[in-house]
Amino acid sequence: MSYSESVHADVVAKVEVxxxxxGYAGLSAxxxxxxxxxxxxxxxxSDRVGGxxxxxxxxxxxxxxHGGQWVGPTQTxxxxxxxxxxxxxxxxxxxxxxxxxxxDSRVNRYRGAGPDEGDGLHEYEEHITVLDALASTIDLQNxxxxxxxxxxxxxxxxxxxxxEVPNEGARRRFALAVEGxxxxxxxxxxMLHFLFYIAAAGSFDELMETDGCAQDSRFVGxxxxxxxxxxxxxxxxxxxxxxxDRVVVHDDGVLIxxxxxxxxxxxxxxxxxxxxxxxxxxxxxxxxxxxxxxDRSVMGDVAKVHVTYPEPFWRAEGLSGQATIxxxxxxxxxxxxxxxxxxxxxxxxFVYGRRVDPWATLDADARRAxxxxxxxxxxxxxxxxxxxxxxxxxxxxxxxxGAYAANPTPGAWTAYGEKGWRRPTGRIHWAGSETxxxxxxxxxxxxxxxxxxxxxxxDRRA
Amino acid sequence: MSYSESVHADVVAKVEVxxxxxGYAGLSAxxxxxxxxxxxxxxxxSDRVGGxxxxxxxxxxxxxxHGGQWVGPTQTxxxxxxxxxxxxxxxxxxxxxxxxxxxDSRVNRYRGAGPDEGDGLHEYEEHITVLDALASTIDLQNxxxxxxxxxxxxxxxxxxxxxEVPNEGARRRFALAVEGxxxxxxxxxxMLHFLFYIAAAGSFDELMETDGCAQDSRFVGxxxxxxxxxxxxxxxxxxxxxxxDRVVVHDDGVLIxxxxxxxxxxxxxxxxxxxxxxxxxxxxxxxxxxxxxxDRSVMGDVAKVHVTYPEPFWRAEGLSGQATIxxxxxxxxxxxxxxxxxxxxxxxxFVYGRRVDPWATLDADARRAxxxxxxxxxxxxxxxxxxxxxxxxxxxxxxxxGAYAANPTPGAWTAYGEKGWRRPTGRIHWAGSETxxxxxxxxxxxxxxxxxxxxxxxDRRA
Numbered sequence: 001m002s003y004s005e006s007v008h009a010d011v012v013a014k015v016e017v018x019x020x021x022x023g024y025a026g027l028s029a030x031x032x033x034x035x036x037x038x039x040x041x042x043x044x045x046s047d048r049v050g051g052x053x054x055x056x057x058x059x060x061x062x063x064x065x066h067g068g069q070w071v072g073p074t075q076t077x078x079x080x081x082x083x084x085x086x087x088x089x090x091x092x093x094x095x096x097x098x099x100x101x102x103x104d105s106r107v108n109r110y111r112g113a114g115p116d117e118g119d120g121l122h123e124y125e126e127h128i129t130v131l132d133a134l135a136s137t138i139d140l141q142n143x144x145x146x147x148x149x150x151x152x153x154x155x156x157x158x159x160x161x162x163x164e165v166p167n168e169g170a171r172r173r174f175a176l177a178v179e180g181x182x183x184x185x186x187x188x189x190x191m192l193h194f195l196f197y198i199a200a201a202g203s204f205d206e207l208m209e210t211d212g213c214a215q216d217s218r219f220v221g222x223x224x225x226x227x228x229x230x231x232x233x234x235x236x237x238x239x240x241x242x243x244x245d246r247v248v249v250h251d252d253g254v255l256i257x258x259x260x261x262x263x264x265x266x267x268x269x270x271x272x273x274x275x276x277x278x279x280x281x282x283x284x285x286x287x288x289x290x291x292x293x294x295d296r297s298v299m300g301d302v303a304k305v306h307v308t309y310p311e312p313f314w315r316a317e318g319l320s321g322q323a324t325i326x327x328x329x330x331x332x333x334x335x336x337x338x339x340x341x342x343x344x345x346x347x348x349x350f351v352y353g354r355r356v357d358p359w360a361t362l363d364a365d366a367r368r369a370x371x372x373x374x375x376x377x378x379x380x381x382x383x384x385x386x387x388x389x390x391x392x393x394x395x396x397x398x399x400x401x402g403a404y405a406a407n408p409t410p411g412a413w414t415a416y417g418e419k420g421w422r423r424p425t426g427r428i429h430w431a432g433s434e435t436x437x438x439x440x441x442x443x444x445x446x447x448x449x450x451x452x453x454x455x456x457x458x459d460r461r462a
Numbered sequence: 463m464s465y466s467e468s469v470h471a472d473v474v475a476k477v478e479v480x481x482x483x484x485g486y487a488g489l490s491a492x493x494x495x496x497x498x499x500x501x502x503x504x505x506x507x508s509d510r511v512g513g514x515x516x517x518x519x520x521x522x523x524x525x526x527x528h529g530g531q532w533v534g535p536t537q538t539x540x541x542x543x544x545x546x547x548x549x550x551x552x553x554x555x556x557x558x559x560x561x562x563x564x565x566d567s568r569v570n571r572y573r574g575a576g577p578d579e580g581d582g583l584h585e586y587e588e589h590i591t592v593l594d595a596l597a598s599t600i601d602l603q604n605x606x607x608x609x610x611x612x613x614x615x616x617x618x619x620x621x622x623x624x625x626e627v628p629n630e631g632a633r634r635r636f637a638l639a640v641e642g643x644x645x646x647x648x649x650x651x652x653m654l655h656f657l658f659y660i661a662a663a664g665s666f667d668e669l670m671e672t673d674g675c676a677q678d679s680r681f682v683g684x685x686x687x688x689x690x691x692x693x694x695x696x697x698x699x700x701x702x703x704x705x706x707d708r709v710v711v712h713d714d715g716v717l718i719x720x721x722x723x724x725x726x727x728x729x730x731x732x733x734x735x736x737x738x739x740x741x742x743x744x745x746x747x748x749x750x751x752x753x754x755x756x757d758r759s760v761m762g763d764v765a766k767v768h769v770t771y772p773e774p775f776w777r778a779e780g781l782s783g784q785a786t787i788x789x790x791x792x793x794x795x796x797x798x799x800x801x802x803x804x805x806x807x808x809x810x811x812f813v814y815g816r817r818v819d820p821w822a823t824l825d826a827d828a829r830r831a832x833x834x835x836x837x838x839x840x841x842x843x844x845x846x847x848x849x850x851x852x853x854x855x856x857x858x859x860x861x862x863x864g865a866y867a868a869n870p871t872p873g874a875w876t877a878y879g880e881k882g883w884r885r886p887t888g889r890i891h892w893a894g895s896e897t898x899x900x901x902x903x904x905x906x907x908x909x910x911x912x913x914x915x916x917x918x919x920x921d922r923r924a
Contacts (some may be wrong), residue, residue, distance in 0.1 A: 154649035155621035158871045164618070187616035187873025188758070275757055279741035287762055288857035289819035292864070294736055295760045296650070296871065303748055354877040357751035397748035400741065402754070409758065409871035410618045412679065413651025415816035 012261030013239075014064065015039045020244045020256065020280075022267065022296045023051020024443050025431040028231040028450030029269050030237060036458055041265070043258050044233065044244030046399045049231040052433075053443065055222020058388050062344055063222045064306045065337070066392035068404065071223070072216040074202055075444035077451070078226070082219065085229035089217040090135040090340040094210045094314075098342075099378055102328040102359045107378075119326075120169025127165050127174075128204045135198040140437040143196045144417045151440035153414040158186035159195045172326050179332050179352035182407050182441075187423025188353075190410040197407075200440040210322075214442065220340065246281040247428070254427050267460075269453045271431040273299060274406045276399070277434075286425060293420030296412035297434060299402025301356040301395045305349040305371050308388035312345030313380045321347055323378050330359040331374045338437060346385070348373055360393045367391065405441030406434050421447075429453040446447045472551045474723030475701075479499045479919060480716065482706045482742075483733035485513020486905050487893040490912030491731050492699060497922055503727070504696065505720050508861045514895075515905065517684020518848050524806055525684045526768045528798070528854035530866065530897050530905045532685075534663060534678040537877065538911070539904035540688070544681065549693035551679040552802040555774075556672045558782040559736050561840055565789040569840075581788075582631025589627050589636075590666045597660040598659035600798040604897040605658045606879045615876040619656045620648035634788050641794050641814035642786075643669045644869050644903075647763025648817075652872040659869075662902040672784075676904065682802065685905065698733030708743040709890070731915045733893040733908075735761060736868045738861070748887060755882025759896060761864025763818040763857045767811045767833050770850035774800045776841045783809055792821040793836045806849070809837055822855045829853065848870050851901030867903030885912075891915040 007022045017033050024046035033040040048054070054066040071078050071089060078399045082089065093247045100108040100118060101431070106403050108118050115121055139146045143154070157178055161171050178186045182197070201207045207214055219225055242260035247268065257262045270277050274297035278286075285291065314336070321336025337348040347369050351359050359367060368389055375383035394403035422435035431453040436445030475906040478616045479495050483487045484506035495502040510516070516528040533540050533551060540826055544551065562570040562580060564758070565681045568581050601608045619640055623633050639666050644659070663669045668678055681687055704722035709730065718725045736759035740748075743766035747753065775781050776798070783798025792813045811833050813821050821829060830851055837845035870879070884897035893915040898907030 099632065154618055154624070156616055156618065159621045161615035162613075170514075185877055188871070188877070241506065248617065275737070275740070278737070283860075285858040285860055287819060287823050288855075289823075291857065292760070292763060292819075295864075298754070298757045298871070301754060326522075357749060357754075357881065361749050361751075380601050393750075395753065396747040398745075398747055409648050409650070409760070415647055415650070416819065419819065 009262055010261045011039070013041050014264045015041045016265050016266050016337045017269065018254065018256050018265035019269045019271060021051065021270060022049040022231060022238055022240070023432075024053070024227055024446035025051070025219065025271035025450040026269070027227055027234065027238075028077075028447040029271065029431055029454040031230060032236060032451050032454035034237065038457070040237055041263060043242040043244055043256060043260075043263060044236045044238065044240050045259070047240050049238060049240075050224040050227035051446070052394075052400055053222070053224040053227060054211055054392065055220060055224035056390070058390060060307065060344060060388045062308055062339055062346055062388065064346070064390060065218070065222050065224070066304055067223070069218055069223045069337070070215045071219065072206070072214045072444070073212060074206070075214075075439055075442065077447040078444040080448055081230065082226045083228050085091060085233070086218040087229060089223045090220060091217050092210050092215055093315075093336045093338060094320050094322060096315060096318045097413060098320050099323040100322065101325045101327060101377070118169070120167040120173055123165065123167035123170035125175040127170060129200060130164070131195065132203050135195045135203070138196050138199040140196070140199055142418060143192060144414045146192065149192055150294070150414050153190050153192035153193065153411055155191050156187045156410050157189045157191055160191045161186060164246050176324060176332055177208060177327060180350065183302045183402075183404050183406055184298070184353045184407055187408045188298070188409065192413050193408045197440055200436065200438055200445065204304075215335075224348060233358065236279060244280055246283065248283045249427055253452070256347070267429060269429045269431050269450075269457075273400060273402070273432060274434055275299065276401060287419070289416040289420040290425055291414035293408070293412055296416070297406035298409060299406045300402040300404060301353050303351040303356050303360060303391060303393040305351070305389070305391045307349070307371065307375060307383075307386045308346040309347075309348050309382065309386055313343055313382050315342075319379065325374070329374060330355050332371055332376070333367075334378060347379070347383075349374065353422060355378070356393065358393050360395065371373045375393070389396075424456060429456050472723045473726055474621050475503050475659065476726040477503045478728050479731065480718050480725050480727035481731045481733060482718065483894070484511040484693060484700055485733060486515070486689055487513070487687055487733035487830060487895060487912040489696065489700075489730070490539075490909040491733065491893055491916040492696055492912075493692060494913050494916035495919065496696060496699065500919070501553060502699055503725060503910075505704040505706055505718060505722075505725060506700065506702050508724045511700060511702075512686040512689035513863060513908070514862055515684070515686040515689060516854065516855075517686035518852075520852060522770050522806060522850045524770055524801055524808055524850065525854060526808070527680070527686070529856070530685050531680055531799070532677045533673060533681065533905070534668070534676045536668070537676075537901055537904065539578035540906040540907040543692065543909060544688045547688050547695070549687045549691060550671040550682040552665075553679050553798060553896060554672050554677055554914055555798045556784060559777050560782050561785040563785065563789060563839070567789075569843040574726045580631070581634070582629040582635055585627065585629035585632035586635040592626075593657065593660060594665050597657045597665070600661040601659050602658070602661055605654060608654070610874050611654055614717050615652050615654035615873055615919070617653050618649045618872050619651045619653055620741070623648060623705045624655045636745060638786060638788055638794055639670060641645065641811065645764045645866050646738065646760075646815045646869055650760070650871065651869045652875060654875050655870045658875075659902055662898065662900055662907065663904075677797075677865070682887050683775065704718065706742055708745065710745045711889055719832075729889045729891060729911075729919055731761070731891045731893050731919075733912065735862060735864070736755055737803060737892060738898055739894075749881070752887055755870070755874055755878035757870045758878070759868035760871060761862070761868045764865040764868060764898040765813040765818050765822060765853060765855040765857070766811070767853045768799060768835060769811070769833065769845070769848045771811050771844065771848055774798060774804055775844050776803075776807070781841065791836060792832055796837070796840060809841070809845075811836065818857050822857065851907045886918060889917050913916060
């Protein structure tokens with residue numbers, strides 16, 4: 001049956017390209033298509049745009065980034081988008097000494113890019129060069145075609161580290177790095193994906209560091225601001241409250257059934273996180289390799305907690321506000337997230353991976369008390385007196401269902417990745433940060449993926 | 463808000479217990495509850511009962527089991543259910559010689575439980591005793607509490623085998639065992655789950671063997687017959703075409719929004735395969751540990767192809783019809799699936815794991831040709847002349863989305879299993895074969911899980 005023959009009383013739009021999801025991938029795809037003069041609609045289930053970015057002006061006047069928040073100098077697509085819409089950046093505050101807490105409550109205080117000494121520090125830094133060398137062998141356009149991909153993909157980062165990094169302190173550092181960057185545990189990620197992700201960012205330090213790296217700068221008005229501006233530019237092409245439920249592919253087009261009615265399109269770009277995309281009902285069903293690569297790409301767990309004080313009091317004590325915590329408590333990493341003018345002091349505490357559930361299922365008072373206890377241990381008694389406290393638990397966000405990104409589990413890339421990663425499925429194209437070869441898992445990768453999916457469609461018309 | 467205050471014009475039923483899914487888990491839960499006098503409704507999205515069993519009478523008159531098909535002597539719950547509804551069994555045919563094909567097209571022919579010699583055979587059999595010993599240490603009621611669980615769960619079966627089983631032929635045998643029993647690749651399964659699954663069945667040989675083991679017997683009328691009989695007994699308590707979409711938990715009950723209307727219940731039992739359950743929209747959202755354990759429990763891939771001949775001609779040549787194939791072709795295992803009276807000859811070819819997609823995405827003629835070529839290589843030219851050929855590709859079944867069962871990926875059990883496996887989530891109870899401590903992944907385990915979930919509810923009333 002052709003879709004022109006199908007009867008749908010509730011068709012609300014007929015366009016050349018429909019896009020599911022109004023995060024950075026969907027909005028960027030739409031911008032590319034609209035800039036090329038192609039009739040496009042963006043279908044967003046929730047009541048907002050921006051996906052995994054969410055900026056809120058708190059009663060204190062402080063803008064809090066509940067989701068993605070940083071931009072680095074090699075994230076040129078995000079910088080260009082922000083520039084297009086006049087959104088400015090400012091450098092992340094990292095002057096002063098950083099702190100580390102170890103399992104025995106020892107606190108290391110150090111300045112600059114890393115401590116001079118500490119548990120397993122030397123072994124950790126030595127092994128980073130090994131990882132960067134391995135990452136340089138990855139085929140970014142087709143990771144399962146990389147040399148030795150089967151062996152790398154068959155094992156988790158945990159089993160790799162156990163064999164290759166005998167020093168326990170170094171392994172603990174890598175475990176926190178996995179939690180901080182991949183938002184899951186070392187046992188959860190394929191070693192091939194771990195290396196691909198490093199390669200897509202440029203290097204291990206690109207992922208981990210602040211100055212000149214992924215955490216270099218922040219956005220005035222928050223990281224959602226460029227998305228909101230892009231959506232305003234796209235106007236009524238962006239339809240909020242249109243949750244896609246079912247996708248029916250016909251010989252001559254695609255019907256997308258949404259809670260706001262049925263949309264007809266020649267082609268469709270799906271930009272949802274993998275398992276959210278997999279929860280759509282596709283008719284005909286997705287081919288097994290696509291379905292299973294999606295099923296095996298699992299979101300990480302993150303909660304971000306912003307705690308605001310009258311001023312960034314730690315700065316006067318020579319502290320940067322950055323801390324890394326190697327014991328088993330809820331908080332893994334703390335950053336200074338104050339506004340650029342330091343008109344108030346904001347600390348953000350990250351809760352990662354397996355630590356999210358035990359903390360998130362406490363009652364609200366206990367959650368707050370545990371976070372403040374950690375901040376107090378780090379920064380002293382003044383941390384007990386915030387003027388604002390707010391949490392965002394991405395694991396229970398009904399639209400995103402986790403954060404930051406989905407990580408393929410061991411064996412997924414090599415069994416299903418070549419066909420299942422981002423190759424178009426007939427009239428369906430695939431975007432979302434997980435489908436990017438550059439800054440995979442980041443806002444910049446989402447933008448790259450949307451632009452690439454749009455280009456696939458433009459190339460067909462050329 | 464209490465649900466009694468909520469306004470739903472389309473409430474079609476108010477019951478004490480609602481059950482999502484009319485597979486063996488859901489039907490067994492319903493039988494236990496109805497036998498105890500509790501008002502129960504079973505909501506099934508598709509147009510049939512039986513879940514991962516599906517028996518079809520072909521035009522030849524042969525009953526073909528597209529899904530689960532066997533029963534063994536320790537699967538006492540399934541035998542009891544069949545007995546309750548008068549469904550009889552008959553022994554699987556396995557007299558004669560079995561065949562093995564290796565990568566260089568060598569064919570081993572052997573009799574009985576296993577070959578006397580062959581690539582890596584000795585090392586394979588020796589290591590089975592190691593696996594059984596490890597499996598005996600697993601805590602069946604709480605696998606992540608088993609000794610050494612963290613180390614076992616952090617790695618895949620593939621990385622374990624690479625370290626512990628140096629012989630390549632033995633590793634190839636284990637790989638086919640994983641494909642045949644877990645329906646995925648060795649890199650996809652956590653070693654802890656692999657051992658748990660062995661322990662839940664009793665031993666490695668219980669899973670692999672025919673006589674006296676998991677493949678011992680078949681059902682007259684097919685393995686769906688007990689489910690169909692149970693559904694007939696339950697009558698209009700089983701509602702087909704009621705696809706659950708959203709579950710809203712209130713202080714005093716649960717609303718289940720389905721395509722057939724809204725159902726109110728005091729408590730709910732969800733029996734869907736994990737990721738299908740995860741695709742439901744829960745309000746409030748599931749706690750992170752539950753959501754993520756579900757997300758990390760991924761279905762395997764299986765296609766079953768039944769090929770029917772006028773007679774089981776291989777038997778006259780002293781062949782059992784059983785074959786195991788260790789090269790890279792589509793077919794991994796072949797069994798004689800003829801009717802008990804041998805009134806025709808039926809071979810079933812299994813396509814597993816990563817091999818499903820390349821075969822399933824061929825056109826129909828090419829799929830058939832490749833299967834018949836394998837059967838011809840095994841059983842001679844008569845295999846080219848079937849009187850019936852039928853496929854079931856479970857990977858693209860829109861309801862089940864894979865087969866046989868979901869396997870937790872590395873790290874899932876220890877990060878999320880204790881809370882996320884089967885512990886009730888408030889008013890929601892969890893069943894399905896994946897939640898069973900006995901014959902996990904099998905029909906018998908599904909029945910056990912349904913009975914256990916029903917008992918959780920009965921215990922609350924006691």
